[in-house]
Amino acid sequence: MRNKAFSFALATATFLLSSGANAARQCAGSSGGFQHHLGDVRYDSPDPNKVNGLSTIAASLLSGGRTPLYECVGQWPEEWQGWYEGGSNLIWADCIYTGAGLGDDETVSFAVDWKSKTMYLSHTFACSDQKGSKALASGSIKIDFNCTTAEDDSYCVPKSTTAGTRPTLNIDTKLVPAPADGTSACADSSKQYHSWKLLNWLRRITMEPGSSPADPKLVSDTGPSFALESVTSGDTFSCTPSEDSQNGTFVGACQSQSQSAAGDATNTTAAFRFDAKLNMLEISQQWECSDASSFDVVGVGYVQAACGRVFNSDEFTCTSDPVWIGTGVV
Ligand SMILES: *[C@@H]1O[C@H](CO)[C@@H](O)[C@H](O)[C@H]1NC(C)=O
Numbered sequence: 001m002r003n004k005a006f007s008f009a010l011a012t013a014t015f016l017l018s019s020g021a022n023a024a025r026q027c028a029g030s031s032g033g034f035q036h037h038l039g040d041v042r043y044d045s046p047d048p049n050k051v052n053g054l055s056t057i058a059a060s061l062l063s064g065g066r067t068p069l070y071e072c073v074g075q076w077p078e079e080w081q082g083w084y085e086g087g088s089n090l091i092w093a094d095c096i097y098t099g100a101g102l103g104d105d106e107t108v109s110f111a112v113d114w115k116s117k118t119m120y121l122s123h124t125f126a127c128s129d130q131k132g133s134k135a136l137a138s139g140s141i142k143i144d145f146n147c148t149t150a151e152d153d154s155y156c157v158p159k160s161t162t163a164g165t166r167p168t169l170n171i172d173t174k175l176v177p178a179p180a181d182g183t184s185a186c187a188d189s190s191k192q193y194h195s196w197k198l199l200n201w202l203r204r205i206t207m208e209p210g211s212s213p214a215d216p217k218l219v220s221d222t223g224p225s226f227a228l229e230s231v232t233s234g235d236t237f238s239c240t241p242s243e244d245s246q247n248g249t250f251v252g253a254c255q256s257q258s259q260s261a262a263g264d265a266t267n268t269t270a271a272f273r274f275d276a277k278l279n280m281l282e283i284s285q286q287w288e289c290s291d292a293s294s295f296d297v298v299g300v301g302y303v304q305a306a307c308g309r310v311f312n313s314d315e316f317t318c319t320s321d322p323v324w325i326g327t328g329v330v
């Protein structure tokens with residue numbers, strides 16, 4: 001009888017796991033300590049056949065069963081080395097859930113500082129112990145790369161161990177402390193780490209007959225509209241392009257959808273700039289405080305989205321799962 005009950009419990013557990021629902025984690029009293037195993041990691045310098053000058057960095061995150069659970073891909077002009085316009089903002093990119101196991105996270109994003117060969121990972125997930133509460137955890141790893149330059153391609157992969165085997169690479173992430181309740185005052189905001197979730201991404205493009213998203217010849221492009229949710233404060237915004245694109249770059253304002261606890265409009269605004277050629281999204285959020293001080297934060301994401309052709313037309317609709325975008329290193 002005991003055996004029977006036991007095997008029933010096991011079968012139930014297996015069923016729950018294979019259903020792929022997000023498992024929540026305990027957040028209170030935990031500092032995190034989540035470990036992510038890296039599978040293949042590869043950097044490719046620009047493909048001379050494409051003449052686009054873009055470097056590509058790709059990494060897979062493995063499940064406990066060692067199959068790729070998330071595939072992370074980022075792309076930027078080679079000379080930027082992972083920093084927006086070569087400046088001081090890291091470029092965050094989405095890690096896409098493969099469905100090959102249980103995903104614990106709502107979003108997973110990575111960024112690579114190619115100058116120091118450091119990979120950063122951030123993920124958001126639900127807390128099992130706090131109703132409606134979400135957490136953010138972040139960590140990094142420095143990787144020793146072995147670069148090979150061939151005639152038409154140059155690429156780098158992590159150096160083998162002295163035994164000639166593949167190195168074990170793990171990224172350990174820790175919880176980013178959530179702001180305590182009641183400290184959402186303007187002056188306190190400047191001391192927090194800021195990041196956002198990009199939701200409901202939508203962009204419609206029309207292409208010349210016969211062209212494809214891989215080699216687009218655009219007839220029209222609506223630019224992106226999306227919702228922005230601050231992971232730090234919970235403020236939400238609705239973002240749409242406000243002008244026609246200038247050379248494939250869309251700029252727009254984000255309308256606040258939130259109110260402060262007192263019921264006044266919050267004193268924060270947001271705006272964006274999207275370079276459709278590079279799929280590069282720059283987000284800025286600004287605060288005007290009652291003490292007449294102000295501050296702003298900037299985050300950058302590589303947002304590729306997935307574009308599908310509308311039946312029997314030259315119109316493509318591009319959408320994306322939620323993407324987390326940070327403001328520099330935690
Ligand atoms: C570096 O790459 C070369 C070419 O692929 C390979 O022969 C060599 O073993 C690698 N060295 C290390 C330390 O990974």
Ligand SMILES: *[C@@H]1O[C@H](CO)[C@@H](O)[C@H](O)[C@H]1NC(C)=O
Binds near residue numbers: 247
């Ligand atoms: C558009 O971009 C191209 C190449 O990036 C540049 O040469 C051209 O001057 C730009 N045009 C405008 C109007 O900014």
Ligand SMILES: *[C@@H]1O[C@H](CO)[C@@H](O)[C@H](O)[C@H]1NC(C)=O
Binds near residue numbers: 266267289291
């Ligand atoms: C928002 O700005 C208004 C007007 O400048 C000011 O009266 C109010 O106190 C500010 N609120 C916060 C939370 O800073």
